[in-house]
Amino acid sequence: MSGPPYPSYQSECGWNALLPKRDQVAVLGNDARCDVAIIGAGYTGLAAARQWARHAPGDRVLLLDSSEVGEGNPGRNSGFLLEIALANDASAKQIERMKSCNRLIADTMQEIRDIVQGSGIDCDLQRSGTYRAAAGSIGEMALDQYRDFLEAAELPFELLNRDQLQEKLGTRFYLRGLYSPHCYLVQPAALIRGLADHLPPSVTVYERTPVVQLAWKNRQWILTTPEATVRADKVILANNAFCKGLGTAASRVVAMYTYAALTPRLPDAMLATLGTDASWGVLPAHRLGSTLRRTGDGRLLIRSFYGYEREADNQRIAKDLADNLLRRFPQLGKVEFEHVWSGATGFTFNGAPIWGEASPGLFVSAGCNGGGVVKGTLFGRVLVDLMFGLPVPEMQQLFGQASWMPPEPLRRIGFHAIAALERRRGLAEV
Numbered sequence: 001m002s003g004p005p006y007p008s009y010q011s012e013c014g015w016n017a018l019l020p021k022r023d024q025v026a027v028l029g030n031d032a033r034c035d036v037a038i039i040g041a042g043y044t045g046l047a048a049a050r051q052w053a054r055h056a057p058g059d060r061v062l063l064l065d066s067s068e069v070g071e072g073n074p075g076r077n078s079g080f081l082l083e084i085a086l087a088n089d090a091s092a093k094q095i096e097r098m099k100s101c102n103r104l105i106a107d108t109m110q111e112i113r114d115i116v117q118g119s120g121i122d123c124d125l126q127r128s129g130t131y132r133a134a135a136g137s138i139g140e141m142a143l144d145q146y147r148d149f150l151e152a153a154e155l156p157f158e159l160l161n162r163d164q165l166q167e168k169l170g171t172r173f174y175l176r177g178l179y180s181p182h183c184y185l186v187q188p189a190a191l192i193r194g195l196a197d198h199l200p201p202s203v204t205v206y207e208r209t210p211v212v213q214l215a216w217k218n219r220q221w222i223l224t225t226p227e228a229t230v231r232a233d234k235v236i237l238a239n240n241a242f243c244k245g246l247g248t249a250a251s252r253v254v255a256m257y258t259y260a261a262l263t264p265r266l267p268d269a270m271l272a273t274l275g276t277d278a279s280w281g282v283l284p285a286h287r288l289g290s291t292l293r294r295t296g297d298g299r300l301l302i303r304s305f306y307g308y309e310r311e312a313d314n315q316r317i318a319k320d321l322a323d324n325l326l327r328r329f330p331q332l333g334k335v336e337f338e339h340v341w342s343g344a345t346g347f348t349f350n351g352a353p354i355w356g357e358a359s360p361g362l363f364v365s366a367g368c369n370g371g372g373v374v375k376g377t378l379f380g381r382v383l384v385d386l387m388f389g390l391p392v393p394e395m396q397q398l399f400g401q402a403s404w405m406p407p408e409p410l411r412r413i414g415f416h417a418i419a420a421l422e423r424r425r426g427l428a429e430v
Contacts, residue, residue, distance in 0.1 A: 005245030006066035006210045007073065007255070007344045011314050014262040014301075014339025015079070015189035016070040022193070025068055028206040028228045034062040037223055037232035039211050039246070040239035041065035042074035043373050044365050046195050047380030048236050053200035055388050061203040062230060064223070066210035066239075069196040073240065074372070075189030076343030078260065078291050078303050080130060080281055081373050083109045083182040084155060095152045101398050102153065108378040109184065121194030124296055128185045131282045133165060133177035136428025139285035140175060146285070147178060156181060169282065169294075170274035173328040177285075185281050185293065188373070214246040214362075221361060234387065237364040238380060240372070241346030249354045252402040253367045254411065256347045257307035259317045261325075261337040265298045273331045274300075288422050289429035290324050299338075300325065304430065308415050311342050324430065345370060352400030355379055356386070363387055367402050 036052055038045045041063050049063050065072060084102045116125050134140045150157045158179040166172045168179075196205055213224040214235065223230040237243040241255035266274075274294060282292040290304035302325045305317060322335035348354065348367040353375075358364045363386070365379040385392045405411050423430070 005212060005242050006239065007242065007311075009342060010311060011341045012339070013071050013076045013189060013343075014260065014341050015187055016075050016193075017339055018187075019070065019190055019193070022068065022070070025207045026205065028064065028209040028225055028230070031229045031231075032062060033060075033231045035059035035232070036061050036234045036236065037221065037230050038063045038236045038238055039214075039223070040237070040242075041069055041192075041196060041205055041207070042072070042238060042240070043192065043195075043376035044240075044368075044380035044383075045236070045238035046192075046199065047377040048238060048365075048384050049199055049203045051381045051384035053202045055384065057200065057202055059202060062232070063199075063203055063205045064209045064211055064225065064230070065205070065207050068207045069205070070189040070193040073343050073345065074192040076260070076341060077188050077345075077372065078281070078293060078301065079186045079188040079191075080283065080291075080371075081109060081112065081125075081184040081186055082130070082371055083184070083374070084153075084180070085149070095149075097398060098149065099153060100393075102155075104378055104393060104398070105374055106182075108381070109374050111381075112374065112377060113184075115195065115198070116191070119194065119198040121191065121198065123190035123194055124185075124187045125191070126185055126279060126296070127181070128183065128277075128279050128281065129179055129181040130183035130185075131160070131165070131169065131177050131179050131280060132285050133174035133282055134285040134429070135174050135289070136286075136426070138426045139289065139429045143176070143178065143285040150178075150180065166275070168275045168277050169280060170331070171328045177282075183281065185279060186373075187295075191373075211246065216359075216361075234361045234363070236380075236383065237358070237362070237366060238376075240366050240368060241344060243346075243354070243364055243366045248358050248362070248364050249366060249402070251404055251407070252354055253346045253348050254405070254415070255309050255344045257311045257342045257344050258303055259305050259307075259312070259314070259321060259340070259342045260301060260303040261318055261321045261340040263300045263336065264338045266300065268298075270332070271298050274329070284429050286426040286429040288419075288426045290328075292328070300329070306419065307342070308412060308419075311344075314340050314342060317342075345372065348402035349405050350400060350403040352402045353379060353395075354402045355383065355395055355399070
């Protein structure tokens, strides 16, 4: 079973709930014809739509999403926009390849900045940098590996001991960490909504319009939605792990659910105990650790835990998230959340993306493995360049190619076995 071609969530996206309700949402109700149909109005899909409009402004581009912009997966992440390789990608042994990746990612981050500033998108985009922190020996080993990469790449960073982390973040939970300036923080739902609102006129976005079936017939692609049919010359799958629900890459990607919670705005007296930095983000040194943010409006966000192919009960997860937050900030006394939600992303066995032409006229960019805002924007733009026959970077050489996974139930058994082992090894980081 490849699973459904789109997610369905128990709870609304907390980031999106902080924003004003959107006035108009267009739902596809009549059959349509287009030059290219893009499935998934996330960062990859929006970047692909913008690039297609640059190359062929007279073409009709349809962008179809199963949810509402801001409420779907792209608005449910933690709002980290990294300018350099992710920690699990970084390797000092492959420094030239990583430098090339970093240049592409940095240029793409500049592109996002230009769009945000040029369009006046209010999404609290700030180059705040990011902290990576370790609470145990496994985390310290991962932190040392990332430090080695930064040194080899000649990128600036600052090492921090427990006292220094407490001064900046207000917690003594971590043994040590490092600060890197190469990261922006953003309100992700505001960003994705702003990008969707400033697409070129040749692009039409249909929301609450899931594609439930995709077929090649009579030399064209037929996309079936609940209310209508779309006929397209070409199709781009930009729906991450859910591409497998439409018959692509089922043996190479799984949907992983992660869980986040956001507090109400904290009292000023409490904020005064949370360090000298008024807005910060912490990424765990170990991949099973917890991600943290202090927002500019005085909230704390925590993201942790993984669910394989299905969403766990949000309220049960909320208790575990509260425990994790309280371990880091015992001065809170107790933890109350204003919003708790999950988000699905696509993971591959070797951490590499699924990217390129899947079959004639069908192109895919999926398996972001986290870091989907900047990398997704890059992959969507370059994918369209490939479709137009333009020179493109050697994406598979630079970022790799997703490897094969065993079928179910072996895949599920293997995931749970590896996850249990990693939880035991990285228990201090959770």
